[in-house]
Amino acid sequence: MKTIIRILLLLALTLNVSAQIPKHEVRAVWLTTIGGIDWPRSHSACQQKQELTAILDQLQQANINTIFFQTRVRASTVFPCAEEPWDICLTGISGQSPGYDPLQFCIDECHKRGMQLHAWIVTIPVGKWNTNGCKLIRQKYPSLIRKIGDEGYMDPEKPQTGDYLARFCAEVTRRYDIDGIHLDYIRYPETWKLKVSRQQGRQNITDIVRKINHSVKALKPWVMLSCSPIGKYDDLARYKSSGWNANTTVCQDAQGWLRSGLMDALFPMMYFQGNNFYPFAVDWKQHSYGRIVAPGLAVYMLHPREKNWGLDVITREMNVLRELGMGYTFFRSKFFTDNTKGIYTFTKDFNLYPALLPPMKWFNKTAPSSARALTVKRGMSSDFLSWSGARDNSGANYLIYNVYASERFPVDISDARNLIATRYMNQSISIPHKGRLLHYAITATDRYGNESAPTFSSHHAGKPSRPLDFRELIMGHSLKKYK
Structure with missing residues (x-):
């Protein structure tokens, strides 16, 4: 592994042209709805549809093939749901219908453009304590929500949390022609005072994942189940995670979920550079167990009001990930489509041709007959x-x-x-x-x-x-x- 890391670090320093473009590659974008920061920018249904189709047109022109559409925001939704209210981003009023189904609209528009649509489900956080969604869950399930500061969180140590989230994901899977269920924040909050052992904590989160997996796969086994773990799985022999990792810090055994078949894909939030990125990318690759791993890249860090990274930070990471055969995911859509520091222009050339997603042969490998x-x-x-x-x-x-x-x-x-x-x-x-x-x-x-x-x-x-x-x-x- 040391040799591989040295080679990749050298590549990262010297590689300025695209690697050979693969036929199979995940090219994904997180499209955020919370607060309308990516979409929607208005409260008019007509304008929202126009905005969304314009975003998807841009993404298609850059040969992006996977959209993570934030569907459950904070115990609130962008589709009609009996358990949780409409999110405030759609009309400016929590619980008010926008007059159409944004999730169904986004699915249809993605599929028209040859892109997959994965329903992005924020799992454990349920928003501010007195917001509509959090209050409704507390009323229905009084012991299920824990308060930390002014935020509410589903209790990962209660079996009912997994039951609730499994029912929710099953409802989305049953009702919609989605290509994937994408779990966000499927972990302990970093502010949680853990009183059980780390091993038990990991088991608690894994039990939730297992329940969701069984509920989704029982309905549609082809729906890809994925999550976005913390960007470093754990400390490596030579490279430390600086106290912030998935497995030990927040009890998120993401690599174990791939190994056991509970996850089809991971999209780790690798919002780092240099030695904080490349060795950990290799670690994800070496523990992918034949499944899909497409790290999240921090295109938002290019913005002068964020970390003001140079464009070359992201482009080198993209090149190395392509060399590793891993694919990549942009966080988040607006920084990409706004062409921050030229990232959109670069990606259009980097993705000169379309790409298919890697097949999920671990579930089914029987090819269709020919046309x-x-x-x-x-x-x-x-x-x-x-x-x-x-x-x-x-x-x-x-x-x-x-x-x-x-x-x-x-x-x-x-x-x-x-x-x-x-x-x-x-x-x-x-x-x-x-x-x-x-x-x-x-x-x-x-x-x-x-x-x-x-x-x-x-x-x-x-x-x-x-x-x-x-x-x-x-x-x-x-x-x-x-x-």
């Missing part, structure tokens, strides 16, 4: 592709499609440069050809991310030439094809 009867009709400026549906062999009875194009035949679907549309919901698409003879391939993807064998277009094979320039082909067209 059938792919036909290409040549037009003056575009090729019109259509195909017949594939067959889902996973039992979920739902398929989406990926489209590849190349001047070479057969199209190499392992080359990310040929991937022009991901998670496409229809069975036809129009592709501008710029006067060139393009060859195409279609694959089907199931709920678990398993990809079928390709179905190729029947164009005559032409002479090999340069790889297709994605920007030249798609620029100005990518948004249209999803609408």
Whole structure:
């Protein structure tokens, strides 16, 4: 491990160009709703929808493929819920309906753009003691909430906490076509005076995670269960966590949850740089147990009013994470879409091509059958592709499609440069050809991310030439094809 860390530190100091762009990579963003700090910026339903679609358009243009949408805020929600009130961010009045369902709207808009939507659930904190949501839970479950300062927290030492959160996550999973449940603050509060052993504390949090896992997976086993642990799992042999880590400080055994199968993915909050980042990133990778780990990067630290980091801090971390095959997650959306210090501009070039999410083969590895009867009709400026549906062999009875194009035949679907549309919901698409003879391939993807064998277009094979320039082909067209 020491050798690996030295190599990565050297890479971090010298790497200024993007590593080879992978076909599978998590590229995620946390989209915060608390206080409307990312969204919404107004209390008008019409304006909120316009704001959200504009944000998602920007994220799609940077080939972001995963959105964590803050769904449970602080014992308050952005969807109609019998247990908890509407969050104040939507109308300015706690408990008041905005007149539409923001969660359903965001799911639909993400899926139109080929992006996954994960419902971000803030678990243990329930807000200020006298806020609407906290008071309602205290009235229904008098012994469940602990007061620390002026804040309320669900008691992780009460079995009812896990029961409540499992029911809540099951309701979201049952009612909505989400791609994931993402748990935030699934740990002891740092201000909690722990009276049980650390081992018992970890067991208490793990029991909550287990209950949520069972409730979600019993309904839809393909829904990815993830969390955002503290950015350092624990002290390393040569690098200390400075007293702030997941496992010991707040009893969050996140690596154990991967090992035992209670979590499909982790998005650790690695809001650090240098020796506080790279060795701990390697540790997460080495203890990923074949699951997904995509560290959170502190793009907010680029802002002059925060830590005023240089852009190179984040870009080097992105490069090293790509070398490690880990993916990355931006905290938070507005700092990214505002192009703070040029991070959005850099990422558009860094993510020159779309990427698929790594498949969850630990649950199901049976690929769908191939799409059938792919036909290409040549037009003056575009090729019109259509195909017949594939067959889902996973039992979920739902398929989406990926489209590849190349001047070479057969199209190499392992080359990310040929991937022009991901998670496409229809069975036809129009592709501008710029006067060139393009060859195409279609694959089907199931709920678990398993990809079928390709179905190729029947164009005559032409002479090999340069790889297709994605920007030249798609620029100005990518948004249209999803609408």
